[in-house]
Amino acid sequence: MRNTLKTFLHVALLPFAMLFIGEVLPAEIGIISPQDAVKLIEHPDPAKRPVVLDTRGGYKDYFRGHLPTAHHLNFDTLRGTDLGVPVQYLPDDLTRALLVRAGVHRDRTHLIYATGEALPNDEILSATMVAYVLEKFGVEDIRIVDGGLPDWKAAGLPVTQEYFGNPPGLLPVKGQxxxxxxxxxxxxxxxxxxxxxxxxxxxxxxxxxxxxxxxxxxxxxxxxxxxxxxxxxxxxxxxxxxxxxxxxxxxxxxxxxxxxxxxxxxxxxxxxxxxxxxxxxxxxxxxxxxxxxxxxxxxxxxxxxxxxxxxxxxxxxxxxxxxxx
Known part of the structure; x- marks a missing residue:
């Protein structure tokens, strides 16, 4: 497996990527290693823990196992048919309601992930699509878990079947x-x-x-x-x-x-x-x-x-x- 930290340093996404308990990341949009993601999830201060979003379209995959505190947000709930054209983005008011329901919050870090395998697996696209929607609605602190669930498991990190529901979120006043x-x-x-x-x-x-x-x-x-x-x-x-x-x-x-x-x-x-x-x-x-x-x-x-x-x-x-x- 390649050295994820080297990638971060090269692209200047995480100048201080080696996290320790008690530290938090600066607000930005990018990627994060599973090892650094779990440190955020296990932060001793619950107020500083991230919103974790499992974006997979297969709800049974969520039932089989997911990251601790992961809230299931099926990417395709954010789209629907409009004027006969399928999978168009929903009107802003409906999207805001869905994001608030998922716990998206303007003052918190958001960790987003799905499942990754060799092609034809393309579940990473659900993660980047949800990240795009959050960014468009003004969220500025978004990290996609690099390697997704497979690398999380390969690192020996915990997986759970327990459901997790975020409290209602609070979106930024201004979007992008x-x-x-x-x-x-x-x-x-x-x-x-x-x-x-x-x-x-x-x-x-x-x-x-x-x-x-x-x-x-x-x-x-x-x-x-x-x-x-x-x-x-x-x-x-x-x-x-x-x-x-x-x-x-x-x-x-x-x-x-x-x-x-x-x-x-x-x-x-x-x-x-x-x-x-x-x-x-x-x-x-x-x-x-x-x-x-x-x-x-x-x-x-x-x-x-x-x-x-x-x-x-x-x-x-x-x-x-x-x-x-």
Whole structure:
């Protein structure tokens, strides 16, 4: 297993990552090792313990075993069909009610996790999606448990079947709605100098070689960067160190000087790519198109593209996208 602390130090997410009983983390969004997470959960002061959220969609998995004090928040309760389009984010008032019910609190640390295995397991996407929603509603202290439940168990840390219900939470007064993009904003921004539109789905879906979507292909001008390239092969809940993927990101045109517009199928894959670029790589300007391909595909007045797009060699400095013919 790679040295998680080394990763933290490299990306400057946890300057003082070695926790001792009695210490707390500074408020920020990032990742945390299971070893450091359990120290927070077992903090001697109950008021300083984190809100632990198990985001798995399979409730029986929660019943089989979960982290101590983990409250089950099924990621898909935050979405539903709207105007015929499935899995759209719920209206803000409903989302606030669900987050308050889950105990989300503006003054506490939030530990989020799911189960990780090799592909096709993608439960990490439920964790990054919930982290995205919390961030959009103004929460500033969020850590995804790196390695998820498998690494937690591998470290010999305790697992329980006891239910845990958080007391009602208290959300920040001010959210961060600007991290979200509408389809109109995507269409207005894509193709402008310095703007890169990136599709986080598997390459076959990006090229329309699938049986999933209403329409095939991708938004014209979008480049392809599959989210799983950022994760360890044997455990898709474990993030690769930034130095290991930096060259891949640069080759794809995903650099910190760009304005990055991220999307995928339903926004879960895009939420992971955005989380990595924003909170691990430290890129300053990364936003998520929430409607993603499932919404765009229903808007048949807008074209779809089947051929791969790339950053043009002569225009790479400005981020202008060209289709590869």
């Amino acid at each position: 709605p600007s991290i979200a993009l509408t389809v109109e904003e995507v269409l207005a921004r894509k193709g402008k100098p310095g703007v890169v539109l990136v599709d986080a789905r598997p390459k076959n879906e990006y090229l329309g070689q699938d049986d999933v979507w209403l329409r095939k292909g991708h938004i014209p001008g979008a480049i392809s960067f599959h989210w799983a390239r950022l994760m360890e092969e044997e455990n898709t809940h474990q993030f690769k160190p930034f130095e290991q993927v930096q060259a891949e990101l640069k080759a794809a045109g995903l650099t910190p000087d760009k304005e990055l517009l991220v999307y995928c199928g339903t926004s879960r894959e895009g939420s992971l790519l955005r989380f990595y670029l924003k909170h691990i790589a430290g890129y300053p300007n990364v936003r998520l198109y929430e409607g993603s391909w499932k919404e765009y595909a229903s808007l048949k007045q807008h074209p779809a593209e089947l051929e791969e797009s790339r950053i043009g060699e002569e225009s790479g400095a400005s981020g202008v996208l060209k289709s590869s013919r």
